[in-house]
Amino acid sequence: MGKISYVVKRIKNMSFKGFFDTINLIHKKSGKNRVGLFFDIIYCGFKYQAGYSDYKLYEMYNLNRKERKTVVTRGYNNEIIKKYNNPEYVKYFASKSLFNQKFSKYLKRDFIILDENKLEEFKAFCILHKEIIVKPDNLSCGKGVEKIKVNKNNYKEVFKDLIDTKRIVVEEVATQCKEISRLHPSSINTLRVVTLGGKVIISFIRIGNYNNVVDNFNHGGMVAPINVETGIVDYPAIDKAGNIFEKHPLTNENILWLQIPKWNKVKAFVEKACEIVPEVGYVAWDVCLSDDGPMLIEGNEFPGHDLYQLPPHRSDGIGLIPVFERRIKEMENEK
Numbered sequence: 001m002g003k004i005s006y007v008v009k010r011i012k013n014m015s016f017k018g019f020f021d022t023i024n025l026i027h028k029k030s031g032k033n034r035v036g037l038f039f040d041i042i043y044c045g046f047k048y049q050a051g052y053s054d055y056k057l058y059e060m061y062n063l064n065r066k067e068r069k070t071v072v073t074r075g076y077n078n079e080i081i082k083k084y085n086n087p088e089y090v091k092y093f094a095s096k097s098l099f100n101q102k103f104s105k106y107l108k109r110d111f112i113i114l115d116e117n118k119l120e121e122f123k124a125f126c127i128l129h130k131e132i133i134v135k136p137d138n139l140s141c142g143k144g145v146e147k148i149k150v151n152k153n154n155y156k157e158v159f160k161d162l163i164d165t166k167r168i169v170v171e172e173v174a175t176q177c178k179e180i181s182r183l184h185p186s187s188i189n190t191l192r193v194v195t196l197g198g199k200v201i202i203s204f205i206r207i208g209n210y211n212n213v214v215d216n217f218n219h220g221g222m223v224a225p226i227n228v229e230t231g232i233v234d235y236p237a238i239d240k241a242g243n244i245f246e247k248h249p250l251t252n253e254n255i256l257w258l259q260i261p262k263w264n265k266v267k268a269f270v271e272k273a274c275e276i277v278p279e280v281g282y283v284a285w286d287v288c289l290s291d292d293g294p295m296l297i298e299g300n301e302f303p304g305h306d307l308y309q310l311p312p313h314r315s316d317g318i319g320l321i322p323v324f325e326r327r328i329k330e331m332e333n334e335k
Helices: 003-012 016-030 034-048 052-057 074-084 096-102 119-128 155-164 263-273 321-334
Strands: 111-113 131-135 146-149 169-172 191-196 199-207 222-225 237-239 282-290 293-300
Touching: 016 034, 016 052, 034 052, 074 282, 096 111, 096 169, 096 293, 111 119, 119 155, 191 263, 191 321, 199 263, 199 321, 263 282, 263 293
Parallel strands: none
Antiparallel strands: 111 169, 131 146, 131 169, 191 199, 191 282, 199 222, 222 237, 282 293
16 A cells, blocks of 8 residues: 555544544644644655554644654554565454464463363363463453452353453463562563564564553553663653653662563564564564563564654654664675
8 A cells, every 4th residue: 555545544534533633632742733733744644654542642733854864653554564574464462362373382370261061171280370461362452351369169260251251261370570570569560672574673672551461552552662772771761641751650770771681581572483483584572581581471463553753762753663674784685
């Protein structure tokens, strides 16, 4: 799909209320003229394939043309996905049950895929694991994920509920190393490691908040970039509301300048996992770092670009397109 046709399609599906609400919000925040913002958002849509959400999230109204050209927008991200992810193989990432089976050696924990005939298997699993993580097969952003305690008195009731709600993926609870756990012990604070063509190009740490069991940005969590070369968190964390944290607000643990343990092992681990389904070349992996090393939580065949270059995480206004371009050039030279 060409840039113009992509933008036209997005306009047809656009929420015009959201569009004008965004203009009003940016006007109040920046003092910029509403009419000017209206036309600038439209311009950025056609020029950079940026929707009004991108325009607001990345504060494109504060960027010059040079800086805007470096921002990974929804349209740019979709082009990368279309180019490097073979649709015939994305099923191994879109389905959590298929993912767990395909990447079982990288999960490093027990799991079971439920159906109506597996009550006794579920009982045996729960005898071995008193606390479990349950997930829907094909939802994202932490939707439907829950940590449950199961015992001999409630396992039948729990099983029925999981079948009825189609939360058929049941896993042993992953355990994280103390350096990561102490940031927010209630959640597994995952490392989001993005690969293109089998190499790590971008990484973040996602940290839960409010004692939520999930760390997702869209569920109150926060995110901070990890320097791919050093494994150091060299920017503060930010949540979706725009709050910035050098320390965690609940635990008071340092986020800024945190050294991710075993960072080189994390990168090597993820790059090895890329070899399982090389036909899907652009993946965002969620990794739990345990005392014994990294383990996969899941892989995302449609990496969300919303975490990539939030304003507090950009140096001199420059986004991450140059990172993609360098890797794409390397891949072309590798052919």
